[in-house]
Amino acid sequence: MGNQRGPATFLQRLQNRFYAIPAVVQWWAGHFVRRARSSPDGPISFTRLTKPLAACSVALITTGGVHLTSQPPFDMHDPDGDASAREIPGDVALSELTITHDYYNHSSADRDLNVIFPLDHFRELAQRGVLGRVARRHFGLMGHIEGVHLRRLQEQTAPDIAAKLRADGVDFAFLTPA
Amino acid sequence: MGLIAREIEAAGIPTVAISLAQELTASVGVPRAVFVKWPLGHPLGEANASAQQYTLIYDALHLLLTATEPGVIAEPGYRWRRQEYTEPEWSKLR
Incomplete structure (x- = not known):
């Protein structure tokens, strides 16, 4: 694939590694839900x-x-x-x-x-x-x-x-x- | 992704989604989803692991054929790299 862009910064890459951990993803999803921003009626x-x-x-x-x-x-x-x-x-x-x-x-x-x-x-x-x-x-x-x-x-x-x-x-x- | 699935389903087209974030998928309310506790960026599995990737596609198609109510989240429980994946028997889907 051409035209690839890597993550913008070192911090972003670090954060992406952190969020690649399945347990972290589930925690994040729960946190996101508790802030209840996206649930349609x-x-x-x-x-x-x-x-x-x-x-x-x-x-x-x-x-x-x-x-x-x-x-x-x-x-x-x-x-x-x-x-x-x-x-x-x-x-x-x-x-x-x-x-x-x-x-x-x-x-x-x-x-x-x-x-x-x-x-x-x-x-x-x-x-x-x-x-x-x-x-x-x-x-x-x-x-x-x-x-x-x-x-x-x-x-x-x-x-x-x-x-x-x-x-x-x-x-x-x-x-x-x- | 859930919002898009709901909109497409509302237009009369069935949908099936892969989910990597169970609570989020349940909260948004996706018509049908297969949840796997895998790393973000890997909804169908690892690169060049076609048996693993086809396994998820099979599970999604199976759910599409068998789900009877909206909001169902199937959880096959695959253990990422500690699971042995084999090419699905597609004939069972028909």
Whole structure:
């Protein structure tokens, strides 16, 4: 992958190593929840699959900061994050993708993008007939979104992605975090 | 990620997510998630560990087929490097 940026500072790298420890992640998640900033109200929607997997079109969505090297990177200067999304074509070579995301250690995903964005694996499953096909478009976002950007994600970016998935005839979406 | 899953599901498209932070996923309320207590940045496992990566994909697809109510978080309990991963039997999914 070209155009790689490492974490911005020594402190950021140190922090990313700390947050790579699973017990620390669980503690952080609990702390985040107790501050109760992101829980939407209302019941969780639930839609059942209506076709066998072998007839389904699947779209991948990741909040791990994945985008095409030719697209603008996510904004790492705004402390509240970047709520925009990047469209990733279904026939892209993984070598055309990169990760911009300073808030986690993505060295494993830099070596093998399937760790976070397993498009190769899903194409393989489609070829083997386990799944129907991979969708025309997939989506890369950045997690770590707060403040005003959270509202933009909820009111603009996410509904826009949902509308594109519907337009593309996607039967289900597979989501991966950072 | 949870907010996006909820929005897509509300538009009539089923979703399944991988979670590395159980309490957060439970709090946001994701329609379906497979939780693994693994390092951040590794939702499907280690680099070039395709059996491990495919195992998580299998578990997610299995949950997609079998979940009967929203908010379910499956917890297969894989022990990161202390677990032996084998290529899933995909025929069992059909």
